[in-house]
Amino acid sequence: MSLDEFFVTGDPLILASQIAIGLTMVGLIALITYLKRWKWLWNEWFTTVDHKKIGIMYILAGVLMFFRGGVDGLLMKAQTSRPGLDLLDAQHYDEIFTTHGVIMILFMAMPLLIGIMNVVIPLQIGARDVAFPKLNAFSFWIFFAGAMLFNLSFVIGGSPDAGWTSYFPLAGKEFTPGVGNNYYAISLQIAGIGTLATGINFVVTIIKMRAPGMSWMKLPIFVWTTFITSIIIVAAFPILTIALLYMTLDRLFGTHFFTVAAGGDPMLWLNLFWLWGHPEVYIVVLPAFGMFSEVIATFARKNLYGYKSMVYAVAGIAFLSMLVWVHHFYTMGNSAAVNSIFSLTTMMIAIPTGVKIFNWLFTLRKGRIEFSTSMLWALAFIPCFTIGGVTGVMLAMAAADYQYHNTMFLVAHFHYVLIPGVVFAVFAGLYYWWPKMFGFKLNEKIGKWHFWLFVIGFNMTFMPMFFVGLDGMSRRMYTYAESTGWGAWLGFSAVGSLVMAAGFAALCYNIYWSFRYASRNVGNDPWNARSLEWATASPAPHYNFAVVPEVENLDDFWYKKKKGTLGLKKSDLKPVHMPSNSWTPIVLAGAFGLVGFFLVFEWIPLAIIAAVGIVVGLVANTFDYDDGYHIPVDELEEEEREWRGDLQ
Amino acid sequence: MTSHTTTPLEYKTEQSQMNILGFWVFLGAEIVLFSTLFASYFVLEHNTAGGPAGQDIFILKDVLIETFILLTSSFTSGLAIHSMRNHDKKGVLIWMIITLLLGAGFLYMEINEFIHYVHEGATIQTSGFTAAFFTLLGTHGAHVTFGIIWISLLLVQLVRRGITEKTSSKLFISSLYWHFLDVVWIFIFTFVYLKGMVM
Ligand code: HEM
Ligand SMILES: [Cu+2]
Numbered sequence: 129m130s131l132d133e134f135f136v137t138g139d140p141l142i143l144a145s146q147i148a149i150g151l152t153m154v155g156l157i158a159l160i161t162y163l164k165r166w167k168w169l170w171n172e173w174f175t176t177v178d179h180k181k182i183g184i185m186y187i188l189a190g191v192l193m194f195f196r197g198g199v200d201g202l203l204m205k206a207q208t209s210r211p212g213l214d215l216l217d218a219q220h221y222d223e224i225f226t227t228h229g230v231i232m233i234l235f236m237a238m239p240l241l242i243g244i245m246n247v248v249i250p251l252q253i254g255a256r257d258v259a260f261p262k263l264n265a266f267s268f269w270i271f272f273a274g275a276m277l278f279n280l281s282f283v284i285g286g287s288p289d290a291g292w293t294s295y296f297p298l299a300g301k302e303f304t305p306g307v308g309n310n311y312y313a314i315s316l317q318i319a320g321i322g323t324l325a326t327g328i329n330f331v332v333t334i335i336k337m338r339a340p341g342m343s344w345m346k347l348p349i350f351v352w353t354t355f356i357t358s359i360i361i362v363a364a365f366p367i368l369t370i371a372l373l374y375m376t377l378d379r380l381f382g383t384h385f386f387t388v389a390a391g392g393d394p395m396l397w398l399n400l401f402w403l404w405g406h407p408e409v410y411i412v413v414l415p416a417f418g419m420f421s422e423v424i425a426t427f428a429r430k431n432l433y434g435y436k437s438m439v440y441a442v443a444g445i446a447f448l449s450m451l452v453w454v455h456h457f458y459t460m461g462n463s464a465a466v467n468s469i470f471s472l473t474t475m476m477i478a479i480p481t482g483v484k485i486f487n488w489l490f491t492l493r494k495g496r497i498e499f500s501t502s503m504l505w506a507l508a509f510i511p512c513f514t515i516g517g518v519t520g521v522m523l524a525m526a527a528a529d530y531q532y533h534n535t536m537f538l539v540a541h542f543h544y545v546l547i548p549g550v551v552f553a554v555f556a557g558l559y560y561w562w563p564k565m566f567g568f569k570l571n572e573k574i575g576k577w578h579f580w581l582f583v584i585g586f587n588m589t590f591m592p593m594f595f596v597g598l599d600g601m602s603r604r605m606y607t608y609a610e611s612t613g614w615g616a617w618l619g620f621s622a623v624g625s626l627v628m629a630a631g632f633a634a635l636c637y638n639i640y641w642s643f644r645y646a647s648r649n650v651g652n653d654p655w656n657a658r659s660l661e662w663a664t665a666s667p668a669p670h671y672n673f674a675v676v677p678e679v680e681n682l683d684d685f686w687y688k689k690k691k692g693t694l695g696l697k698k699s700d701l702k703p704v705h706m707p708s709n710s711w712t713p714i715v716l717a718g719a720f721g722l723v724g725f726f727l728v729f730e731w732i733p734l735a736i737i738a739a740v741g742i743v744v745g746l747v748a749n750t751f752d753y754d755d756g757y758h759i760p761v762d763e764l765e766e767e768e769r770e771w772r773g774d775l776q
Numbered sequence: 777m778t779s780h781t782t783t784p785l786e787y788k789t790e791q792s793q794m795n796i797l798g799f800w801v802f803l804g805a806e807i808v809l810f811s812t813l814f815a816s817y818f819v820l821e822h823n824t825a826g827g828p829a830g831q832d833i834f835i836l837k838d839v840l841i842e843t844f845i846l847l848t849s850s851f852t853s854g855l856a857i858h859s860m861r862n863h864d865k866k867g868v869l870i871w872m873i874i875t876l877l878l879g880a881g882f883l884y885m886e887i888n889e890f891i892h893y894v895h896e897g898a899t900i901q902t903s904g905f906t907a908a909f910f911t912l913l914g915t916h917g918a919h920v921t922f923g924i925i926w927i928s929l930l931l932v933q934l935v936r937r938g939i940t941e942k943t944s945s946k947l948f949i950s951s952l953y954w955h956f957l958d959v960v961w962i963f964i965f966t967f968v969y970l971k972g973m974v975m
């Protein structure tokens with residue numbers, strides 16, 4: 129292979145990115161070396177097993193990926209902003225909508241949500257960490273290795289270009305011979321391992337590590353949604369693992385799972401992909417529901433209306449999410465009976481979802497609503513998400529879907545679900561839990577700029593897509609003729625995406641501003657909130673709780689606050705057991721990344737050599753008998769005194 | 777035997793209870809994984825594209841021996857856990873080594889079986905059927921290989937440290953894994969080989 133096959137060349141955009149990436153890398157390395165921060169990075173971050181730090185790293189990665197995916201989105205919008213433009217050619221457009229979809233769902237939504245779960249869940253259940261802290265670090269690093277490998281495709285070898293759904297036979301070697309779709313198969317596989325491990329970790333954490341007295345019906349709702357999400361992860365991700373394995377075998381080793389020749393079956397890919405893919409949509413949206421519930425209850429100063437029905441609704445949605453996958457290919461020759469059944473199951477999801485919407489509305493009713501930035505996101509979510517839901521029911525009707533299928537109407541629908549459902553939630557969650565992570569609030573005024581720009585921009589971008597979609601503009605269409613008359617709609621939509629981008633920029637500015645200037649004096653409970661994570665200092669100390677709290681009620685912290693029984697007795701302090709840092713997760717993930725890279729280029733001998741690194745890491749891991757360490761009482765006392773004033 | 781009659785040693789610490797529960801959840805994921813492999817196999821089973829089909833190549837005798845070996849190894853790994861609960865380190869070692877040898881024997885036979893198929897003209901690239909068949913079997917075989925290496929490493933730890941709360945929970949988990957592979961094999965035996973030979 130010659131060098132110019134290896135590096136992507138010939139496109140000024142990509143050349144500029146290559147130079148930019150190179151310079152950024154050199155600059156970062158130089159900066160860290162200059163500041164003598166390597167040791168600190170290694171000890172405090174790269175080898176950490178602290179769930180809060182891991183969560184922060186997830187969030188950081190997610191925000192970076194949001195930037196990347198967002199730029200992809202803007203490029204697409206620019207390309208279609210006027211009829212007949214050729215900013216991007218067809219191939220480039222294909223690559224961009226593919227990387228956009230994959231990055232947004234798997235490398236933006238997932239890490240941001242898992243990051244917030246990581247920070248919040250152990251605190252909400254009164255635990256010291258997750259059940260398997262080292263596995264948790266591994267989950268992050270392997271996710272990160274997968275994400276980086278996927279991003280590498282842009283400059284080395286070429287991006288995947290068969291859509292985020294990568295349907296066969298298009299995604300097979302015959303029609304897309306480059307390495308792009310190898311990247312897809314292998315980097316998703318690597319990142320998927322991390323997600324599965326996270327799912328297992330949270331299932332066990334929530335079953336086993338709840339504070340004494342916290343029975344199932346006293347769990348904060350975000351813990352419930354995380355628990356159910358984790359179960360869906362465990363049930364759905366192995367399907368993706370196998371689908372991607374088949375894809376890899378087909379592409380790298382010439383097997384015939386999904387080919388048209390030699391007895392392969394492209395429909396098998398569709399079934400496996402959506403058997404995972406539809407639940408995946410709920411994996412990203414359920415935790416978001418949980419976050420909104422917390423935020424709404426806190427800022428309406430009321431307990432969540434219909435708590436139990438909320439729990440059942442989430443469980444019902446999770447169950448139904450496994451039974452609807454065929455609605456993604458109504459038009460591909462199923463019998464009328466099959467289509468009807470899946471049409472019904474799909475529409476049934478609207479029932480528990482409706483229950484949830486009404487519960488939120490009833491929680492708001494007669495509440496003393498405080499319009500904080502996180503509350504604004506939650507409030508905006510309700511109508512926007514409802515638009516997404518209603519158009520979803522329209523799409524669910526099999527017969528009608530012959531009209532909507534793969535049009536811009538669909539694209540508008542799922543953005544109306546995913547952006548309010550995931551992105552608004554993550555924003556609400558970031559504003560809400562920011563003090564718990566860093567000890568200061570994000571600026572509310574800049575926050576409101578962020579909010580209004582983003583929400584208005586979002587509606588401007590996607591509302592027109594409903595109309596051009598109904599008018600017949602198909603999905604993934606890179607250009608169109610003047611005579612279609614879509615120019616005005618799509619131009620407006622492109623302007624909207626710039627407004628949305630300005631909203632994102634306001635968030636970045638907010639983070640910068642708040643790091644520099646925000647007051648560090650926010651106390652442990654800046655929002656007057658209800659659940660346990662606010663019972664400890666902000667930012668939370670590395671041991672979370674000096675004494676494991678005892679729980680009597682749902683919203684226990686709220687009741688104890690009212691009764692004034694929150695103090696800490698000095699005599700209750702005991703040494704706290706903590707896990708030690710470990711280098712194996714990051715090294716192991718690095719080895720996985722390297723093996724993945726060699727596999728992408730089908731350099732099998734090199735891949736085998738690199739795989740030795742994985743084996744060494746695993747062996748080192750099984751011989752690791754490090755039992756952690758204890759924090760002595762006087763250290764706890766000192767840290768607690770610092771934020772509580774005096775102890776009893 | 778006074779205090780440890782109530783809870784078995786492997787469940788003594790909170791962390792090992794969590795490890796065992798975590799492993800059960802992991803096995804749940806493994807069940808989904810193998811179900812997916814089976815389901816795809818059923819979809820592609822008859823897509824032989826002019827290549828050999830199951831009844832052309834399967835040899836019942838060899839498969840029966842493989843089955844017998846693997847079932848026995850599941851039994852001996854059970855005996856190893858029994859010895860572990862009796863704090864009989866030597867017993868654990870002996871039974872586990874027998875388990876591993878049986879596992880290796882199984883693998884040896886399976887590899888021979890694969891070589892035989894390739895000679896018959898059924899490679900993984902031949903058809904939809906062979907792709908699904910070799911991948912299902914290969915995934916199971918890879919699990920067995922992994923298990924042999926993993927349990928060997930655990931035995932080294934057992935020799936060094938004796939039967940402790942930690943080594944016992946690790947061994948217990950590995951035996952769950954081993955039994956699971958056996959269960960999967962029973963499904964393979966029934967729904968791949970037997971079904972393939974009659975249908
Ligand atoms: C930042 C603002 C965003 C913009 C401007 C944007 C724009 C677009 C456009 C124009 C398409 C259609 C491409 C085409 O079919 O021609 C698209 C596809 C898609 N978007 Fe977005 N999007 C944004 C955010 C998101 C988010 C937050 C998610 C998910 C959480 C997402 C997920 C997807 C997916 C899955 C596809 C389908 C890709 C494919 O067809 O393979 N997008 N986006
Ligand atoms: Cu779906």
